[in-house]
Amino acid sequence: MADLAVVILTHNESIHLARAIRHIKDVANEIFVVDSFSTDDTVEIAKAHGATVLQNRFVNYAKQFQWALQNAPITSNWIMRLDADEIIEPDLANEIASKLPSLPSDVTGINLRRKLVFMNRTINYGGRGILVLLRIWRRGLAEIEDRWMDEHMIVREGRTVTFVGGFSDHNLNNLTFFTDKHNKYATREAVDALNQRLHFMPTPESMSVEKSSLQAAAKRYVKEQVYNKIPFQISTLAYFLYRYFARVGFLDGREGLIYHVLQGFWYRFLVGAKITELQVATSHLTRPEDIKAELQRITGLDLETAPPSNPGIVISG
Template identity: 80%
Template sequence: MTDLAVIILTYNESIHLERALLHVKHLAKEVFVVDSYSTDKTVEIARAHGATVLQNRFINYAKQFQWALANAPITSTWVMRLDADEIIEPDLADEIATTLPTLPLGITGVNLRRKLVFMDRTIKYGGRGILVLLRIWRHGYGEIEDRWMDEHMIVREGKTVTFLGGFSDHNLNDLTFFTDKHNKYATREAIDALNQRLRFMPRPESMSVERSSFQAAVKRYVKEEIYNRVPFQISAGAYFLYRYVVKLGFLDGREGLIYHVLQGFWYRFLVGAKISELEAAISHVTKLEDILEELERTTGLTLGAASSSEGASAASTSG
């Protein structure tokens, strides 16, 4: 067992959770499943595979994960963020087991190279082939950005390295689930984009290269400082053409076409349209507290929740 704690957030993830747990149960010393009161068999599956289960009311991903960091009884030297639909492949498991214990104290974070599997096809082009994400960090050095969307792990100090082993995002749900999820994501991203300009909620500092992966920092800068300043009627179409033509997304075949249209055009267009809709909803108010209240009413999101520890919790360990 590696001196590693894995944290997985869940809500109705019975379709994925067993697969994720099977890939880490012989690798990590501790596995914590932080559940948002699932109504399926998620909790039973977690306990059956020896995970410690904690439950907390969900506000957003960032607050839920920060709550997990604050409340999970972690004793391991290293901590890993893993989504229920992600898979640690055997070569990465070997790399973690052999290399992680040998890293010098100045290394506080480890980036992983995540590939995307969509409709059972690995997406290799369109700039979506490999995403480098900070996913492992020394206990006490990592935190998650307090954002409503596109939240990244960062390390407070020290340097990061990148492991090369296989790591994949392979969601097994259908396109109805995909579009519903991205519709909700679009609302959250619209909130973050508005907050970038209006500052009605506290806003985290921009990521530096040392605190997260270089790729994530560059993507964040381009999106917030360039893309978001262009009218969405232009930027969404231009972005799709960039991904599908310039970045060779057409080489991903039929599945790639579906993915790049939905995620590279429809989703980006929807975010822009929702920003426009929310701007209209708050056009009659000027005070920040009134803006926040109106956005909460319009979106149904609890934007004013200030504490990541809010909500009842319970913990249990399988026997």
């Protein structure tokens, strides 16, 4: 086993959790499941597979993961962020086990190359083939961006390297789940984008290339500095056409068409529409605290910037 702790956030992930743990348990010497009070048997599955379980009220992914880093009894020198619907494939597991102990001390982060499986088909085109993400880091030398959406891990010092083994995002839920999840994502992203304009909450620095992967930093720059400044009625259609034709997304077949339309057009259009809706709803307000209060009322999101109050930690293993 590698000197590695894996942290997985869950809420009703019984369909995925056993698979995620099964693919990493022979590599990591610690597995922590941080659950936001699931109503299915997620917690029982985690316990049955030897994970240590903590529970905390969920506000957003960034706050929950930072809470996990601060409260989980991690002793390993390396930490991995893993989503419940992600799979560490055998070649990557072997790469982690063989390379992690011999990395030089100036390497503080490891990028993984994640592929997407949608409706049981790997999406290879449309600019969605491989996403390079910082997912492993030395304990105490990285943190998660405090954002409502599109949060990334960033390292405070040192350099990063990239492992090439198989790593996939393969969600097993249906399209109703997909559209419901992305509807909620759209609200969070609209709040995040509006905050960059109105500054009713602290605005995190955009990550630098040195702190995260080059690909993630480039995508963030284009989105914030170019895409978000174009009227969404134009940008969403242009983005879909770019993905589907210029980046040959049509080569992903029927499943790819469904994915690129839903994620590359419908979702982006929905985000833009929600930004417009929230702008109109708060246009009569000037004080940041009033804007935040109104957005909190409309969206139902807890927009307080302080860490969530802890209703009680449950630790088991």
